[in-house]
Amino acid sequence: MIQIHVLQGAALVWSAEDAREIRERFRLVGTLVGALARKPRQNTRLGLPLQLLPEEARLLAELGEAILVRSTETQPLAEGEELNQASEVEAYKQELEESYQEQQRLAGAERGALLARLADHIAEGRARRRQERGEAPGGADAGEDLGLLDSPFILPRGSMMVQLPTARCHSGRIERVDWTSPSPDWPHANCPAHEARYHVFRELWDRGYYLSGGSKFGGDFLVYPGDPLRFHAHYIALCCPPGAPLPLCALVAAARLGTSVKKTVLLCSPSPSGTVAFTSLQWSGLQ
Incomplete structure (x- = not known):
């Protein structure tokens, strides 16, 4: 069942699967009104939510393919819900840490492979500079080359890639709205x-x-x-x-x-x- 979230007369669809079904199955167009996460400062291309005309939302409700709902997130959470929310936050932080460690490992391996490919070129360049300075071959630069290859790589946390969630794992607390009678969230009825x-x-x-x-x-x-x-x-x-x-x-x-x-x-x-x-x-x- 498609959920259409209403707020002060606006009908919004937040699910990408529902938005696709609305267009392909029911020939309803709507308008994308949300900013893209990767390009929030432009309005040439927009993303979810999909805003439906009041007539489009009513048509889906009359066909029995959708329900109109409103969010009740402003109400205080119960004790059990607070614990559940805290556990989800901890799980998300754990996922971020695991992602950081994996990215650091992959970046370190890529750096080591790059240095190994360029080792001969680096050695030639340093030998040429030593010759220009009149220094003897080898010496401290050889140890520096080995240290460069063996030094651990630390990925700055500010450089890690972070996946931005675009949907909730739970729909949150909602209640159904009767589209046949006027209300602050659906003033179009009658x-x-x-x-x-x-x-x-x-x-x-x-x-x-x-x-x-x-x-x-x-x-x-x-x-x-x-x-x-x-x-x-x-x-x-x-x-x-x-x-x-x-x-x-x-x-x-x-x-x-x-x-x-x-x-x-x-x-x-x-x-x-x-x-x-x-x-x-x-x-x-x-x-």
């Missing part, structure tokens, strides 16, 4: 705007389309004929609840914007019976 958006989203999704947020093009959704990694959006969906006013200037602006980005504007109006009426708009201009 909201008229959300209901209208969801009916439009579900209708288009049932027809086999991929959908994503459409705010960057002034709409509610962008509608794709296939995976957005391979296709451009064909439609900009605008949700128009029955009886809601639609100013002419907004209608003209939407049509012209859609034409300028080579997309068709869809006016989507869900009815109380559950059906959705679609009207397409394209700006023809002066011919």
Whole structure:
């Protein structure tokens, strides 16, 4: 069962396996909003968590494939949980120490092999310098060469490679959130705007389309004929609840914007019976 963590209306998926299943099995795109551990100061490529649209999260919950949960980590830990957490910390420190010792052994072996390969070259260079200084062959430099090969190698702890955990071994304490009733963590339930958006989203999704947020093009959704990694959006969906006013200037602006980005504007109006009426708009201009 997919766990969707909700916080103040945002629906987040932290598991990489769940995020992959959501995209491949259910054709839901979402948006990656997390910083990458190796490149935290850029925003060109992002990572987990995957943030879902409220409509995407509700669809998964309605299909029975996901549950909405909230974290309760702010509550104090029980005595047994504190002991368990302390043992996990000690185990992690032990793993770090074992990793350091292994890295030091491997680095020392690599250093010894490198010095062995370069021993003749080092000896030639020192013999040449002794000859330039007019010193006799051998002497203290020979012992220095042997000491260089036999000296122990110490890997600075600041140079060791550390594996950064990206997932918990335990999910932590969570409680289920009822998506059918409004709450601080899920305020979308019974909201008229959300209901209208969801009916439009579900209708288009049932027809086999991929959908994503459409705010960057002034709409509610962008509608794709296939995976957005391979296709451009064909439609900009605008949700128009029955009886809601639609100013002419907004209608003209939407049509012209859609034409300028080579997309068709869809006016989507869900009815109380559950059906959705679609009207397409394209700006023809002066011919």
